[in-house]
Amino acid sequence: MRTHSRWTPWLYLAPALVLIGGLLVYPVYELGLISFLEYTQAQVSGGRPTSFQGFGNYAALFGDPQFRDVLVTTVLFAAACVLSTLAVGCALAVLLTRVRALPRLALMAAALGAWATPAVTGSTVWLFLFDPDFGPVDKALTGIGLSGFEGYAWTYDRYSAFALVLLEVVWCSFPFVMVTVYAGIRAVPRAVLEAAALDGASQWRIWRGVTAPMLRPILVVVTIQSVIWDFKVFTQIYVMTNGGGIAGQNLTLNVYAYQKAFASSQYSLGSAIGVVMLLILLAVTLGYLRLLRRQGEEI
Amino acid sequence: MSFPRVRRPWRLAAEAAAVLTAAVVAFPLYWMVLSAVKPAGEVQSEDPRPWTSQPSLDAFRRVFGQQDFARYFLNSLLVAGTVVMVSAVVAFLAATAVTRFRFRFRTTLLVMFLVAQMVPVEALTIPLFFLLRDAGQTVPGIGLNTLGSLILPHIAFSLPFAIWMLRGFVRAVPEALEEAAYLDGAGRSRFLWQILFPLVFPGLVATSVFSFISTWNDFLFAKSFIVSATENSTLPMALLVFFKDEGNDWGGIMAASTVMTVPVLVFFVLVQRRLVSGLGGAVKD
Numbered sequence: 001m002r003t004h005s006r007w008t009p010w011l012y013l014a015p016a017l018v019l020i021g022g023l024l025v026y027p028v029y030e031l032g033l034i035s036f037l038e039y040t041q042a043q044v045s046g047g048r049p050t051s052f053q054g055f056g057n058y059a060a061l062f063g064d065p066q067f068r069d070v071l072v073t074t075v076l077f078a079a080a081c082v083l084s085t086l087a088v089g090c091a092l093a094v095l096l097t098r099v100r101a102l103p104r105l106a107l108m109a110a111a112l113g114a115w116a117t118p119a120v121t122g123s124t125v126w127l128f129l130f131d132p133d134f135g136p137v138d139k140a141l142t143g144i145g146l147s148g149f150e151g152y153a154w155t156y157d158r159y160s161a162f163a164l165v166l167l168e169v170v171w172c173s174f175p176f177v178m179v180t181v182y183a184g185i186r187a188v189p190r191a192v193l194e195a196a197a198l199d200g201a202s203q204w205r206i207w208r209g210v211t212a213p214m215l216r217p218i219l220v221v222v223t224i225q226s227v228i229w230d231f232k233v234f235t236q237i238y239v240m241t242n243g244g245g246i247a248g249q250n251l252t253l254n255v256y257a258y259q260k261a262f263a264s265s266q267y268s269l270g271s272a273i274g275v276v277m278l279l280i281l282l283a284v285t286l287g288y289l290r291l292l293r294r295q296g297e298e299i
Numbered sequence: 300m301s302f303p304r305v306r307r308p309w310r311l312a313a314e315a316a317a318v319l320t321a322a323v324v325a326f327p328l329y330w331m332v333l334s335a336v337k338p339a340g341e342v343q344s345e346d347p348r349p350w351t352s353q354p355s356l357d358a359f360r361r362v363f364g365q366q367d368f369a370r371y372f373l374n375s376l377l378v379a380g381t382v383v384m385v386s387a388v389v390a391f392l393a394a395t396a397v398t399r400f401r402f403r404f405r406t407t408l409l410v411m412f413l414v415a416q417m418v419p420v421e422a423l424t425i426p427l428f429f430l431l432r433d434a435g436q437t438v439p440g441i442g443l444n445t446l447g448s449l450i451l452p453h454i455a456f457s458l459p460f461a462i463w464m465l466r467g468f469v470r471a472v473p474e475a476l477e478e479a480a481y482l483d484g485a486g487r488s489r490f491l492w493q494i495l496f497p498l499v500f501p502g503l504v505a506t507s508v509f510s511f512i513s514t515w516n517d518f519l520f521a522k523s524f525i526v527s528a529t530e531n532s533t534l535p536m537a538l539l540v541f542f543k544d545e546g547n548d549w550g551g552i553m554a555a556s557t558v559m560t561v562p563v564l565v566f567f568v569l570v571q572r573r574l575v576s577g578l579g580g581a582v583k584d
């Protein structure tokens with residue numbers, strides 16, 4: 001009865017492969033191609049023929065001090081976001097295991113709300129909270145005696161603007177870490193913990209010897225996810241700093257590539273920036289795969 | 300897991316910290332809804348208060364009256380709904396193929412799905428822009444300025460993660476059930492759609508949260524691909540209209556933000572149980 005045709009799995013895979021191939025793999029190829037061409041408004045409109053530039057666009061990019069600055073900024077900003085998100089998420093996951101049902105429900109509900117909030121609306125709300133004229137945060141800070149914050153415009157200064165974006169990013173991405181790590185802690189068999197406690201192990205020793213090793217695969221997953229998300233932050237920067245901040249002081253790679261391509265029609269430079277991002281994230285992914293393999297996970 | 304040895308004062312301190320954190324985390328959302336229902340004079344006030352004595356729906360009326368906001372809302376709903384349904388079916392088929400069959404290149408494909416998740420979607424905006432522009436000349440429904448130009452890329456980008464996550468759910472259905480179905484005379488497609496599909500459905504719901512949210516929230520494609528046809532704009536673009544050089548209409552922005560956030564919140568509440576268990580499954584894989 002069972003017709004085990006060799007082609008059945010490929011039949012099932014066909015729609016997915018066509019869509020992914022056409023709208024993901026092919027554009028990656030195109031991205032690489034454009035990054036080696038001279039491709040500006042003149043070529044797009046057909047006014048001038050495209051010409052092959054070799055690594056000319058990349059040379060121009062890495063010779064540009066602004067690009068180097070944006071690259072370093074992006075790495076540092078992503079690192080700060082990842083570390084803060086993980087710290088907050090893990091601390092709250094542990095906290096969740098120490099409280100009764102009602103406070104746990106309150107924290108879970110609040111976190112799910114933050115998680116569900118779209119990046120655009122999260123950005124507008126945080127912007128409003130820190131608004132120099134009408135926002136409650138400056139007023140509250142002034143109220144507790146920090147008079148320096150009276151009418152303080154957070155988005156004018158480079159670092160305070162980044163801090164504001166970081167707060168929003170942590171707010172909307174810590175719930176994923178918290179929920180996942182909490183689920184991981186809960187999955188540690190109770191019998192193991194009780195056995196350890198009966199053997200006279202201290203709380204700290206139980207954490208170090210039992211819980212933490214069992215959590216390691218989950219921590220790897222949430223760390224890698226966070227790196228990937230935070231490295232690609234676009235909406236928050238774009239909305240909160242109005243397209244990259246005053247004189248581009250808050251640009252990250254993603255926003256920079258967008259501005260180069262769509263604001264100044266330098267599509268080839270924008271594509272080259274995209275390729276650099278792609279390579280960085282690919283390196284992270286390969287590291288992730290190696291970690292998984294070392295842990296003996298089968299895919 | 301309850302820790303029997305946590306002493307009472309410590310537990311009370313932990314619970315106080317949890318409740319306080321919950322309040323801080325919920326505050327931005329509270330402030331958003333509050334500002335949306337405050338009368339205009341109280342929103343743009345030098346003395347912001349955390350309550351209002353005269354709630355009003357003026358801001359919502361302004362939002363729905365001034366702009367084509369209802370239309371943008373429907374556009375967003377249409378785009379996200381189509382993406383969720385199409386990608387669920389396509390991902391289900393693909394996940395079945397990679398879990399129920401052994402074939403050449405299977406592992407290669409799985410690694411490819413994993414790597415594809417890491418591709419920075421944002422970087423592909425440039426080639427996709429040209430691809431859609433050219434495609435629009437032969438197939439009118441998917442060119443720039445159409446809703447199709449938002450739907451198609453989002454389906455493609457949500458697939459790798461959806462397939463990856465659905466594998467666990469498909470694998471959980473016992474092989475014996477498949478054998479029994481065939482013995483009872485069910486054909487392959489009958490097994491697929493009438494037995495496997497309903498069993499995997501909870502997993503599909505968990506997966507669809509991610510495709511719904513990434514599509515609903517999308518800002519970059521909506522901004523780049525809908526170049527001039529504002530009747531095809533989606534909500535994120537409509538929101539930015541209220542930012543003005545002569546002073547932002549914060550009441551309008553907060554009301555529009557509320558309208559955009561609520562559907563996602565509702566969706567989240569409906570599926571949160573499945574979401575957490577689904578995530579657990581995906582993580583353990």
